[in-house]
Amino acid sequence: RVASSGVAFGYEKNLVISTVPVSQRALLARHVAQVADSDVGLREIRLGEERFLTTSVRLSSRNAPQVTLTFLKSFDEATAFLQNVDRWIVAIGVAGVVAGSVLIFFVSTTFTNPLSRLVAGVQALERGDFGYPIDLRGSDEVSALTAAFQRMRQTLQDAQRRLLDAERLATIGRMASTISHDMRHPLTAILAYAEFLAERDLTDVQRNDFFQEIRIAVNRLMDEINSLLGFSKQSDALRPAYGRADTVIDRAVKTVKALPEFESTVITFTEGQECVGWFDAAKLERAMLNLLFNAAEAVPAGSGTIDVSCRISHRGTEIRVADNGPGIPPEIGANLFQPFVSHGKEKGIGLGLTVVQNIMQQHHGEVCVESTGKDGTVFRLFFPAASSSDSARTA
Template identity: 25%
Template sequence: MVEYANSGKDAITISHNNRYDIALVDIMLPDMQGTDLVKKLAVMLPSTDFIHITAHAALDSAIEAARQEQVVSYETKPLDMDHLLVVLKQIMKRKKMEDALLQAEKLKSIGTITAGISHEFNNILAIISGNVQLMKRSYKDHEELVNALDIIMKATNDGAEISKKMYNFAKTEVGNTEYVTYDLSDLIKQSIEFTMPRWKNMAQANGLNYHIDIEGIRGISEVRCNSAEIREAFVNIINNALDAMPVGGRISFSTWNRDDSVFVSVSDTGKGMTEDVRKKVFDPFFTTRRPQGTGLGMSIVYSILSRHNGKIEVESEIGKGSTFNLQLPIVSRADSTRAIPETEQESKSSGHIKSV
């Protein structure tokens, strides 16, 4: 998305409700100096990088621009568009690397903490469960007490399920994983089958209609992966899409090869996300489905892709659905350990730029 402002005042106004990756600011503006504008915008947009533009390059203005922490470049008119494009690409590449590093550090820390919490929580649940079962046997003739114990047991089982999800999240961060060569198309189709009870049987029982389109799944190169984890990733993506389509809709898969990677696109016709939600969708424990959502599903997907040296990004727009783009490295011949079928079943970035 690219937006324009004709003055410093206009730039401040549109920045109140928007966030930008990069802002190009002219040194000479009708109502203020570009350097003064950047000082104000830097407070409002702490993650934005600024590029100063001037038709009258001067040492003083260049020095002042260089002193501003978020100013990353100083360009003179007429602009060399090829050079400017290189600068913009370098900035976006750096931002993506910084975001990926921050996400990885966040997941690693939370994964370690979560593993410990899950272990201790399971110990407590085991004590509760064991004593409840003992009491049920001892007081089996007391119907009211047995009913109360059944309620406790159900709550304990719910806690165990949450603990299991926490453990699985932590496992994707710190566990050891065995990798074998698989046809990714097969794993996608198996994931669709795994989720069929929800999107077909249960949906039809509730009068809903979901359609999963697999016509875009073409012949693609094999990948080296842990099949259970990759299936789990696609199951979580499918479930996320179903959650976004409470009254029914369509999920479409497409696959292709490019260079040394396999790409998978998963699109839904759901309600879409705001830009703030899109940026947080892979954060652990972030959910828009309170109270039933745990906020772990998509962070687990991100963790699994990272463990496989892959990438995942999301494009979304309110009212137009979402598209998750996955990238996995193609297996090299020297690294190919083929799985036995009987036993095992470029995404686009969404940078925002403003010009003033």
């Protein structure tokens, strides 16, 4: 066999010798006898059940007896070879798929899944969840990275806890200092006037004056205690109901107008339209009273003016409180809504604006300083219109 092909030699159209099996030589001899002198092209023949592709070459000259060489290539052998190749390809493909699956499973188990859990832990930490479970099993680089993240998370949690404790202690200290400072003056006045009342040579008018001063000092103490109580109750559940905000605002304005110390202050309420919405009436009135008290204490005595306005839109309800006071001092502007921040106030302990901010946040709204300066200050309150689901839930 030459190049996996069969050969056959013919002489004068007779088969002399061939490499094909004996059972196929008789049929091959017929083919050799049919080969013409010029027939050297490719032909397809069948020897029994097997098909061959043949070509013949004349080896002798034209004047000499005809000697031919015939090459035969079996289709069945080629088909068997191709089928064998196909089987090998399929086997290699299946082995590759299995090996790839094993490799993917190994990579997923060793790297991808731990990294996904680590990413989930980082996202949970971003949301403030320090207790998100993290798998620390394993001894590879990903496990070492996860363990380092766990240590960092624990360190961060400890630092945050210490910071909160320090801030809480600082707040308590600031609160104690503010409360003691604000309560010392009325207590000193009460003690002094009580000592005056102990004297026997007082007239009735003097005694009444001393009693009046003691009453004023006690009222100041009660106001400060009420401020603390209001601050402690700011987290009470919101009870929104559909109503008229202008009615609540008008009631707060009349309350402030009725106080003797503010009788010279001109307070006006401008109603552009019926101001309605979903809100907690009690908390909104408390917020308005705090803003009005601050404005009334800030405006100049005898010429102070405060203008309150309310309007509604598709976005929600907007309330403005404008005064002609000297403006907010720059040193407290950045911390204006922090607890116990005040400047030059005779009453209160600096909780009013903090309460206002918390009430507006409970309404998913906001309070801000729209403008401030030597010509006055404008506070803006806004709370959005309730959605239909909110309305149905609170109805």
